[in-house]
Amino acid sequence: MKRKLVGMAGGLCLLLGCIEGGWAGEEKSKDQGVADQIGASVKNLATKIEKEVTGVVKKLEESETPKKVGAELKRSAESLGEKVEQAGKKVKESLKSE
Secondary structure, rough: HHHHHHHHHHHHHHHHHHHHHOOOOOOOOOHHHHHHHHHHHHHHHHHHHHHHHHHHHHHHOOOOHHHOOOOOHHHHHHHHHHHHHHHHHHHHHHHHHO
């Protein structure tokens, strides 16, 4: 998830560069002020998005959710292991009695 968010932020930075720097081969026009305003607005938006994404990632890392998921997976694996062991014992017993 973190990589996807970082990738989206990188794409947004690329967009910022295109807006701010202008497209290749494009001549500067009288409307450069508008392009500057749009570039500044997009930069501000990118900064806000980056702060929010960083906050969400930090909260997720600090939360107990990953620990809870890990504990549940461990319990499930242990339970499955016990069941496989019991099944193995039953198979051995049935082979001995034959």
